[in-house]
Amino acid sequence: MxxxxxxxxxxxxxRLYTGITTDVERRFSQHQAGKGAKALRGRGELTLAFSHLVGDRSSALRLEYRIKQLTKAQKEMLVKGALSFEDLLASLQTSSEIKTLG
Structure with missing residues (x-):
């Protein structure tokens, strides 16, 4: 896998678009070619602002959802490195453990 x-x-x-993939370069090329996410079509030149290894698909989907809930300012902090990606991962694991226990 x-x-x-x-x-x-x-x-x-x-604007910042959030997505997940198994191949960042391939997926970014698809976005640049106007294929894939409708949200990016016709938006002009695109720049890959951030990418990070997550792990399995389930974790990637949960983290994608969590990041889409962030404000634009928080996403910008993530891009700049002022918001720790590891802290986001840890909070995701903590909340899924809480859901499992609850």
């Missing part, structure tokens, strides 16, 4: 990655793509109008 291939490892999964979380990535953020910046659009020309400075």
């Amino acid at each position: 291939s490892p999964w990655y979380l990535y953020l793509v910046r659009t020309l109008d400075n």
Whole structure:
């Protein structure tokens, strides 16, 4: 099984799109070619702003959801490294453990 990655793509109008994939370069190329996510079509030049190894698909999906809930400012902090990706992973594991126990 291939490892999964979380990535953020910046659009020309400075929006951040969050996605997951097993191959960041391939997926980013698809986005640039206008294939894949409708949210990125016609948005002009795209930039890969952030990518990070997550692990399995289930963890990637949960983390993608969690990051999509962040504010734009929090996403920018993640891109700049001011918000620790490891802390986000730890909080995700903690909340799934709480759900399992509850």
